[in-house]
Amino acid sequence: MRSRDELTPMQQDLLRELGNIGAGNATSALSTLLGDKRLDMVVPEVVVCSLPDTMGLVGGPEMVVVGIYITMSGDADGHIAFMLPKDSALSLVGILVGMPVEELDEMALSALQEVGNIVVASYLNALSDMTGLKLVPSVPALAVDMAGAVWGAILAGAQITEDFITVIKAAFQVDGTSLDALIMMIPEADYFERIFSILLGTEAGE
Amino acid sequence: MAKRVLVVDDTAFMRMSLRNVLEKNGYEVAGEAADGEEAVAKYQELKPDVVTMDITMPKKDGITAIKEILADDPGAKVVVCSAMGQKPMVIEALSAGAKDFLVKPFQPERVIEALNKVAG
Numbered sequence: 413m414r415s416r417d418e419l420t421p422m423q424q425d426l427l428r429e430l431g432n433i434g435a436g437n438a439t440s441a442l443s444t445l446l447g448d449k450r451l452d453m454v455v456p457e458v459v460v461c462s463l464p465d466t467m468g469l470v471g472g473p474e475m476v477v478v479g480i481y482i483t484m485s486g487d488a489d490g491h492i493a494f495m496l497p498k499d500s501a502l503s504l505v506g507i508l509v510g511m512p513v514e515e516l517d518e519m520a521l522s523a524l525q526e527v528g529n530i531v532v533a534s535y536l537n538a539l540s541d542m543t544g545l546k547l548v549p550s551v552p553a554l555a556v557d558m559a560g561a562v563w564g565a566i567l568a569g570a571q572i573t574e575d576f577i578t579v580i581k582a583a584f585q586v587d588g589t590s591l592d593a594l595i596m597m598i599p600e601a602d603y604f605e606r607i608f609s610i611l612l613g614t615e616a617g618e
Numbered sequence: 619m620a621k622r623v624l625v626v627d628d629t630a631f632m633r634m635s636l637r638n639v640l641e642k643n644g645y646e647v648a649g650e651a652a653d654g655e656e657a658v659a660k661y662q663e664l665k666p667d668v669v670t671m672d673i674t675m676p677k678k679d680g681i682t683a684i685k686e687i688l689a690d691d692p693g694a695k696v697v698v699c700s701a702m703g704q705k706p707m708v709i710e711a712l713s714a715g716a717k718d719f720l721v722k723p724f725q726p727e728r729v730i731e732a733l734n735k736v737a738g
Binding site: 441442444445508518519522523525526529530532533534536537540541546547548549550551 | 701
């Protein structure tokens, strides 16, 4: 397993920049979805962090979250998760349907699944535009559980070869309501190598 | 007479949103399908004037469904409505026979504009 410290500063910078571009696209997508409501994104924090550190970013393993999980295939393989604390999820659905929502019923979960799908796809569209790689998202899976459990389920299905992932931590403001969300990119096999060699013209670890 | 639309999307929420947009603009939703397999079956059963088709779906994806629908009815009119706006995917959908490609999240006007052009 390769650790984050083995990445060059240039490589870390590139991963952060890809995260920023992805976050920008995801925000415009979310804004259109919310009926062109003004959506302010607090400058997203893009972190390249080690796996154990990610738990802290979602507010600890016991925080109840909604997790939407998508497998990426095509020219590169990976896993992407979109996670938001349950209260942010409720606010988001409330804005989508135009009335306060107090529980996550079937339609609310369906709405969140579609939000996750659109956010992740717009992130992949941006990545595809930059790299020329065809990146195909799977049908999204959705879980409402404690962050630790959701996280465990995702990692169980992934073949982790790196001890770091790219996490975009974003906070949105819509109509005075603030929403927190995380987009996590978990690379598989040679995903980062491909990205590095296409965009930096080098092999990772050089 | 109102044009009849078959709405295909794996999320109930998106089918509901599309239904709202279509019905507000004088279209009739002839039916809904939640995956590609159901889409092909419903198309044969309902013979709608136009289909809105998602791509990423369980069981059978939208591109395969488009090909099967067109093999059965070469005059079928399908508009893709997918979040996956990558160029290779758009080209694949259009060469499978889709008449237009809308990238989600869509603006309601764009959906109606595309349907008017295709179904009108």
